[in-house]
Amino acid sequence: MYDAVLSETVTITGHGGDAIEAYSARPLTPGPLGGVVVLHHLPGYDRQTKEFTRSLAVGGFNAVMPNLYWREAPGADADDAMATARAQGAIPIADERVVGEVEGAMAYLNGLSNANGKGAVAAWREILDWFGRYLAA
Amino acid sequence: MCTYLTEKIEISGSAKGASGWFKVTDGSVYFDHPVHAPYGHTLNIDFLAPAQGPSARVAVELSADSARALMKAIEAVLESAPPGLE
Numbered sequence: 620m621y622d623a624v625l626s627e628t629v630t631i632t633g634h635g636g637d638a639i640e641a642y643s644a645r646p647l648t649p650g651p652l653g654g655v656v657v658l659h660h661l662p663g664y665d666r667q668t669k670e671f672t673r674s675l676a677v678g679g680f681n682a683v684m685p686n687l688y689w690r691e692a693p694g695a696d697a698d699d700a701m702a703t704a705r706a707q708g709a710i711p712i713a714d715e716r717v718v719g720e721v722e723g724a725m726a727y728l729n730g731l732s733n734a735n736g737k738g739a740v741a742a743w744r745e746i747l748d749w750f751g752r753y754l755a756a
Numbered sequence: 757m758c759t760y761l762t763e764k765i766e767i768s769g770s771a772k773g774a775s776g777w778f779k780v781t782d783g784s785v786y787f788d789h790p791v792h793a794p795y796g797h798t799l800n801i802d803f804l805a806p807a808q809g810p811s812a813r814v815a816v817e818l819s820a821d822s823a824r825a826l827m828k829a830i831e832a833v834l835e836s837a838p839p840g841l842e
Contacts, residue, residue, distance in 0.1 A: 699813055
């Protein structure tokens with residue numbers, strides 16, 4: 620079985636049509652494959668969450684994780700970006716903005732040549748609880 | 757759980773970071789998950805200079821007991837300082 624995976628930093632179109640950074644990991648197979656949008660945990664877009672994103676690709680999914688702190692701190696270390704977002708009152712992140720980032724990430728996944736058009740969102744529990752409350756409201 | 761509990765303050769002073777001393781203008785105090793300290797939750801303080809970018813930050817993550825001891829120590833030192841020095 621061919622098991623190569625490509626993981627890389629990409630730019631996606633997020634909330635409001637803005638370009639934001641994201642981490643993409645996808646199997647180099649023709650598919651068709653489902654997609655997963657990963658919402659990183661509060662400490663940020665860091666090594667552990669990138670590793671989780673890669674693990675989804677190893678498991679046979681196209682995965683992408685938008686950097687939810689990109690707007691506050693583009694290019695910063697994950698912990699500094701978190702601190703900057705917190706200092707600006709952006710934690711929790713504006714709910715509608717997260718929805719926009721997820722929509723953009725899903726569009727990125729559906730645009731991949733090996734996508735099957737189906738998608739899901741994976742998130743750390745606190746983020747998922749908060750996001751779920753927003754969607755249910 | 758993530759508490760998101762944050763107090764933000766304006767401060768005046770200096771802090772020493774990886775690239776040397778810099779003036780700090782803002783502080784964040786929060787009780788939430790640490791990045792490095794081996795606890796589930798810590799009292800975290802960020803000394804910040806937002807005008808110099810996200811990396812202009814000196815951060816500490818303290819156990820709750822350590823944070824309380826720090827508060828007492830700060831208060832004791834300030835109270836015992838000779839008047840007129842502030």
